[in-house]
Amino acid sequence: MKVLLLSGDYVEDYELYAPLKALEMLGIDVHVVCPDKKAGDVIATALHTVEGFQTYSERPGHPFTLTHTFADINLDDYAGLVVPGGRFPEYQRYDQKVLDLVKHFFDKDLPVAAICHGLQILAAAGVLKGRECSAFPMCKLDVEAGGAKYIEFEAFSLNAHVEGNLVTAPAYPAIGVWLKEFIALLGVKVQL
Template sequence: MKILLLSGDYIEDYELYVPIKALEMLDIDVHVVCPDKKAGDIIQTALHIVDGWQTYSERPGHPFELTHTFADIKLGEYAGLVVPGGRFPEYQRYDQRVLDIIKYFFDIDKPVAAICHGLQLLSAAGVLKGRSCSAFPMCKLDVIAGGGEYVDFEAFSKNVHVDGNLVSAPAYPAIGVWLREFIKLLKI
């Protein structure tokens, strides 16, 4: 089984590495791609820390070597899509190629796991209309603007929301329950 994971510079470190390692543990091949980059290119990750300030702080994360070339992906090969957060969704939501990938997975009703700021990409792709989802609280307006219903959780750590083929969560502390629900949708 193959899963596609969208990425870009300043992707949230945990939201990249943890899904890859958890899915690999289940013998799932995760293809990590970034627009205009090829296998072997490096992207920079970031650690986002919720530490009591008005917003999260950011520290450099681990560099990551892309596993596959964006231009070479064949969407029909993938059983599902992972859309992490961080800052990359902020700029990739203007890339029609990325939005088309997201639309594809929704059009054919394949499982999609989106977390934190990743919901900005789903909103821009127009796939949230009539759906409910969670996201980082500062993305609430993006979800609403995209026609979705924002599901608010007081705590990040154990909260996940499932609406059809979409699994969403507010931030990386919920990665465990988020991945559990995604794996259920993959029928593993």
């Protein structure tokens, strides 16, 4: 099974590495791509924390080497899509190639896991109309402008919301629950 993980410069570090490693642990082949970059290119990641200021702060994360070339992917090869957060969604939501990629997964009703600011891309792609989803609280207006009902969780809660093929969560503390739901949507059974 292959899953596509969309990324870009200043993706949230935890929201890239945690799903990548968890899915790899289950034997899922994860292809990490970024528009206009190729396999072997390095992207910057960022660590976001709330420190009592009016917004979160940002620190450098771990550099990440892309596993695949965006221009070479065949969307029909993938069973699902992961859209992390960070700052990359704010600029990639203007890239028509990214929006078309997202629409493909929704048109095929394939599992999609989006977290934090990743919902900005889904809203821009027009795939949230009439749906329910969560996101980082500062993305509530994006979600509602995209036609969805915003499901409110505290920013650092351990909650995820599932509706049809879409699982969403507000931020990285919910990664465990979010991934558990995504893995279930993929039909992967985990036995202990």
